[in-house]
Amino acid sequence: MKLTYAIASGVAALGLLAGAQGIAQADDVRAVPSCVESDWTLLGGVIVTITNNCSTTQQVNVRYSFGGEPFVPDKCHTIAPGKSVTTSEAVWSANRFESLIPC
Secondary structure: OOOHHHHHHHHHHHHHHHHHHHHHHHOOOOOOOOOOEEEEEEEEEEEEOOOOOOOOEEEEEEEEOOEEEEEEEOOOEEEEOOOOEEEEEOOOOOOEEEEEEOO
């Protein structure tokens, strides 16, 4: 019985440690400013329009997913203030827009 309790306690501790590491890693991720907006549609591919409503030029990339797995293409979009860009990925690479990320 004591061995079972010790094993369960060890597994629980590992779960807490993994959760803490996930939180720490999430804090390290830089965010795109809220003045950069996106709109997407699924039409023969995932089409994303990115609009920079900030007063400074922004560099952003798009995080997609395919079947629940993350997919980030090697594309960095430099967008001047007040401008928009449209980018897309084929449905065999990505089937969902997830978020904008800095690049």
